[in-house]
Amino acid sequence: xxxxxxxxxxxxxxxxxxxxxxxxxxxxxxxxxxxxxxxxxxxxxxxxxxxxxxxxxxxxxxxxxxxxxxxxxxxxxxxxxxxxxxxxxxxxxxxxxxxxxxxxxxxxxxxxxxxxxxxxxxxxxxxxxxxxxxxxxxxxxxxxxxxxxxxxxxxxxxxxxxxxxxxxxxxxxxxxxxxxxxxxxxxxxxxxxxxxxxxxxxxxxxxxxxxxxxxxxxxxxxxxxxxxxxxxxxxxxxxxxxxxxxxxxxxxxxxxxxxxxxxxxxxxxxxxxxxxxxxxxxxxxxxxxxxxxxxxxxxxxxxxxxxxxxxxxxxxxxxxxxxxxxxxxxxxxxxxxxxxxxxxxxxxxxxxxxxxxxxxxxxxxxxxxxxxxxxxxxxxxxxxxxxxxxxxxxxxxxxxxxxxxxxxxxxxxxxxxxxxxxxxxxxxxxxxxxxxxxxxxxxxxxxxxxxxxxxxxxxxxxxxxxxxxxxxxxxxxxxxxxxxxxxxxxxxxxxxxxxxxxxxxxxxxxxxxxxxxxxxxxxxxxxxxxxxxxxxxxxxxxxxxxxxxxxxxxxxxxxxxxxxxxxxxxxxxxxxxxxxxxxxxxxxxxxxxxxxxxxxxxxxxxxx
Amino acid sequence: xxxxxxxxxxxxxxxxxxxxxxxxxxxxxxxxxxxxxxxxxxxxxxxxxxxxxxxxxxxxxxxxxxxxxxxxxxxxxxxxxxxxxxxxxxxxxxxxxxxxxxxxxxxxxxxxxxxxxxxxxxxxxxxxxxxxxxxxxxxxxxxxxxxxxxxxxxxxxx
Numbered sequence: 001x002x003x004x005x006x007x008x009x010x011x012x013x014x015x016x017x018x019x020x021x022x023x024x025x026x027x028x029x030x031x032x033x034x035x036x037x038x039x040x041x042x043x044x045x046x047x048x049x050x051x052x053x054x055x056x057x058x059x060x061x062x063x064x065x066x067x068x069x070x071x072x073x074x075x076x077x078x079x080x081x082x083x084x085x086x087x088x089x090x091x092x093x094x095x096x097x098x099x100x101x102x103x104x105x106x107x108x109x110x111x112x113x114x115x116x117x118x119x120x121x122x123x124x125x126x127x128x129x130x131x132x133x134x135x136x137x138x139x140x141x142x143x144x145x146x147x148x149x150x151x152x153x154x155x156x157x158x159x160x161x162x163x164x165x166x167x168x169x170x171x172x173x174x175x176x177x178x179x180x181x182x183x184x185x186x187x188x189x190x191x192x193x194x195x196x197x198x199x200x201x202x203x204x205x206x207x208x209x210x211x212x213x214x215x216x217x218x219x220x221x222x223x224x225x226x227x228x229x230x231x232x233x234x235x236x237x238x239x240x241x242x243x244x245x246x247x248x249x250x251x252x253x254x255x256x257x258x259x260x261x262x263x264x265x266x267x268x269x270x271x272x273x274x275x276x277x278x279x280x281x282x283x284x285x286x287x288x289x290x291x292x293x294x295x296x297x298x299x300x301x302x303x304x305x306x307x308x309x310x311x312x313x314x315x316x317x318x319x320x321x322x323x324x325x326x327x328x329x330x331x332x333x334x335x336x337x338x339x340x341x342x343x344x345x346x347x348x349x350x351x352x353x354x355x356x357x358x359x360x361x362x363x364x365x366x367x368x369x370x371x372x373x374x375x376x377x378x379x380x381x382x383x384x385x386x387x388x389x390x391x392x393x394x395x396x397x398x399x400x401x402x403x404x405x406x407x408x409x410x411x412x413x414x415x416x417x418x419x420x421x422x423x424x425x426x427x428x429x430x431x432x433x434x435x436x437x438x439x440x441x442x443x444x445x446x447x448x449x450x451x452x453x454x455x456x457x458x459x460x461x462x463x464x465x466x467x468x469x470x471x472x473x474x475x476x477x478x479x480x481x482x483x484x485x486x487x488x489x490x491x492x493x494x495x496x497x498x499x500x501x502x503x504x505x506x507x508x509x510x511x512x513x514x515x516x517x518x519x520x521x522x523x524x525x526x527x528x529x530x531x532x533x534x535x536x537x538x539x540x541x542x543x544x545x546x547x548x549x550x551x552x553x554x555x556x557x558x559x560x561x562x563x564x565x566x567x568x569x570x571x572x573x574x575x576x577x578x579x580x581x582x583x584x585x586x587x588x589x590x591x592x593x594x595x596x597x598x599x600x601x602x603x604x605x606x607x608x
Numbered sequence: 609x610x611x612x613x614x615x616x617x618x619x620x621x622x623x624x625x626x627x628x629x630x631x632x633x634x635x636x637x638x639x640x641x642x643x644x645x646x647x648x649x650x651x652x653x654x655x656x657x658x659x660x661x662x663x664x665x666x667x668x669x670x671x672x673x674x675x676x677x678x679x680x681x682x683x684x685x686x687x688x689x690x691x692x693x694x695x696x697x698x699x700x701x702x703x704x705x706x707x708x709x710x711x712x713x714x715x716x717x718x719x720x721x722x723x724x725x726x727x728x729x730x731x732x733x734x735x736x737x738x739x740x741x742x743x744x745x746x747x748x749x750x751x752x753x754x755x756x757x758x759x760x761x762x763x764x765x766x
Contacts, residue, residue: 112687260717350674352714
């Protein structure tokens with residue numbers, strides 16, 4: 001070999017080595033991963049499909065809320081899976097994107113940041129509403145003011161537990177601390193009242209609210225007000241008494257609450273009044289539990305909570321849910337009492353979960369047994385019953401307040417419009433796909449940086465990628481996707497299991513299961529549109545079956561015309577939807593798959 | 609077969625294929641556009657759906673809820689701290705935000721939760737604040753003399 005050729009080959013070898021090294025380095029550098037989620041179409045919500053991002057055990061996705069807000073939501077993967085797979089009967093497609101640790105945390109933190117920023121906007125509106133209510137009350141009522149959480153107490157009786165607590169606190173606080181604090185806050189309120197005018201800011205009004213809450217909390221402590229009996233959830237039927245160990249845990253939590261109350265008294269938090277009211281109520285209910293030997297908790301449902309009268313269908317749902325909700329309440333109880341053994345104790349969180357789960361079970365239990373109205377509220381429940389405080393030494397200049405109220409109202413409306421525009425939904429410009437990609441892109445400083453991390457820079461909605469299915473295909477085509485997974489819909493998964501059990505009988509199984517009349521895997525529901533044949537697992541025969549489905553729905557429509565005076569047009573509406581959702585089948589496309597109701601309600605069974 | 613006939617057949621089949629593909633794409637696009645309304649919150653539908661959603665709302669593994677919530681709480685506090693630094697927020701706004709986040713996770717007395725300060729420390733680190741500058745920031749300037757400040761610094765350094 002000549003020297004030149006040898007030099008060339010050795011240079012080539014070095015190049016290959018370097019490329020190989022870089023590739024392997026790049027691969028090993030991408031230690032983390034997240035998943036793009038595409039949920040395929042079905043009738044009902046998100047009929048065109050839905051997109052989400054799975055980061056660890058959580059899903060970030062955009063959802064439409066009834067108050068016309070389109071919000072980023074963080075959900076547990078299991079909760080998401082339960083609804084989309086188990087109930088809505090949709091297939092879930094997952095595309096894994098490998099990332100460097102740095103990029104992974106960049107994206108995760110950005111989505112969390114967007115969630116917080118969204119919450120900030122909603123908080124601005126909430127505070128604005130509270131300010132308007134305060135001004136309205138001052139103008140119209142003159143003598144009383146509504147204070148959140150004050151309704152947890154009853155001033156007509158004294159609490160022994162609070163008397164003991166007060167004695168205990170006085171050993172740690174300066175002499176006459178309470179009296180001094182009360183007179184200080186009254187002076188402060190007088191000053192703030194006299195300076196309230198048209199130039200006052202929203203923050204000034206918020207401070208007044210919080211000062212009143214602080215005064216209320218101090219008065220509760222000074223007068224050792226007892227708990228309002230209406231907000232106590234006494235022991236449930238057949239609930240077992242507290243064991244010795246459980247009493248020790250409660251005693252420890254009571255001590256923690258004493259410490260918390262003491263530190264709130266000295267805190268500089270502007271909202272300490274509200275926090276102090278709740279901690280005192282919790283303290284009393286814990287002492288009540290210790291005194292009675294049975295677990296007692298507070299009613300955490302908000303006063304403005306949605307209540308539902310139970311009809312037959314809802315009773316059936318509640319009865320099916322009974323064991324699950326009861327079981328959950330028991331588990332949360334066990335978890336709270338096991339908190340003492342945890343490396344890091346989160347008593348407050350564990351108590352809140354226990355309280356919420358117990359309240360929901362109580363509600364369900366009463367709803368079924370006594371056919372009562374059932375209160376419904378999602379998310380974390382925190383006791384917040386409002387009460388009234390007497391406005392003393394708080395001079396009100398009604399004219400000034402009216403002028404201020406008009407100004408605050410205008411400012412609030414402007415903010416509300418702006419925020420609602422930011423949180424609005426648009427079918428092509430602001431939907432789950434466009435917002436997801438927009439949010440993802442915002443994790444990076446530049447398109448180049450995003451391209452390096454993800455494999456491409458995708459613009460929201462480009463080339464009809466606002467359609468979730470198209471969006472997912474673009475992700476697969478252009479991002480560094482390292483693997484995909486398809487979780488078939490509930491019906492298809494069960495069908496596959498049947499085929500597996502009886503491999504020699506596939507045709508008969510298919511014949512049996514391909515229509516709603518003889519299927520064992522699906523029961524006709526009135527929530528679903530009328531159709532005869534499933535077309536999600538067959539392509540070639542879709543147009544023919546689509547014609548049959550269309551005709552079937554049309555016949556339903558004709559029959560529904562006669563039922564029009566009796567069903568307010570529900571039947572006709574469903575029939576027209578049935579015809580509409582049969583149309584894609586004529587073009588070899590499938591949307592409708594049938595859905596499931598409350599037949600399987602155990603989320604733990606829904607884990608993939 | 610004569611070339612021009614073959615060409616015609618090919619052209620015809622291509623045209624037919626294109627039309628079929630076009631009409632299919634059109635129908636799919638129309639249907640999908642009409643119905644691409646993204647997901648509606650599970651708990652906001654009709655009452656039977658609400659009942660279903662709300663009573664099964666924990667969804668995830670029940671045994672993990674307390675620690676999972678604590679972990680999410682820390683993530684949220686961290687994100688709020690980063691946001692506070694980047695937007696040069698005020699002490700009032702920051703404390704407000706912390707209170708709202710804490711409440712959403714069932715925490716009332718967040719000042720007595722060590723996790724709050726650990727998350728703040730991590731957030732400050734993430735936001736690129738130098739250690740010396742921490743005590744110059746609103747809220748943190750008042751905290752610098754308290755024992756919680758050491759929790760912040762420890763988390764910041766880790």
